[in-house]
Amino acid sequence: MKKMICLLLWFTLPLVIGGQSARSTTESPVITATGAFFALYVADLEASVKWYSEKLGLKVVMQVPKTDKAAVTVLEGGGLIVELIQHDDALPLSKAAAKDNLLVHGMFKAGVMVNDFDQTLAMLKARNVPIAFGPFPARPNQRANAVIRDNAGNLIQFFGK
Numbered sequence: 001m002k003k004m005i006c007l008l009l010w011f012t013l014p015l016v017i018g019g020q021s022a023r024s025t026t027e028s029p030v031i032t033a034t035g036a037f038f039a040l041y042v043a044d045l046e047a048s049v050k051w052y053s054e055k056l057g058l059k060v061v062m063q064v065p066k067t068d069k070a071a072v073t074v075l076e077g078g079g080l081i082v083e084l085i086q087h088d089d090a091l092p093l094s095k096a097a098a099k100d101n102l103l104v105h106g107m108f109k110a111g112v113m114v115n116d117f118d119q120t121l122a123m124l125k126a127r128n129v130p131i132a133f134g135p136f137p138a139r140p141n142q143r144a145n146a147v148i149r150d151n152a153g154n155l156i157q158f159f160g161k
Contacts (some may be wrong), residue, residue: 029057029077030123038110039083041090051151109155117160
């Protein structure tokens with residue numbers, strides 16, 4: 001499994017760094033970023049693929065059938081690559097961590113730098129993606145930003161340039 005994830009990163013990260021797309025899309029994605037990547041273990045691969053496709057306008061560029069307890073789908077659009085992994089042995093954080101401990105080490109949120117923050121907010125609103133925190137205006141020490149939750153509750157923060 002680790003080898004499969006490393007291989008996916010090996011093939012997809014150069015596309016982000018080079019600003020290229022693995023596949024052209026006919027629809028405009030919700031965001032236009034200078035390049036961003038994150039990967040998530042998900043409980044329901046099909047539901048998460050649907051959410052990232054419908055809500056962020058990403059397109060499936062790679063699907064790896066279930067092998068060694070894991071299936072992988074990579075979506076891309078507008079400079080963002082998201083790798084979704086459904087693994088039979090993965091547990092929800094609530095089961096993996098002590099229930100009385102709300103602060104657990106690990107990823108807290110993913111962030112994406114977008115080219116047009118106002119347009120990104122408008123497109124999220126048009127696709128009925130609720131804003132979890134913000135939007136916060138740009139200030140001398142802070143970029144304009146807003147945070148959403150995906151279908152599984154993961155936080156994704158969008159920053160204006």
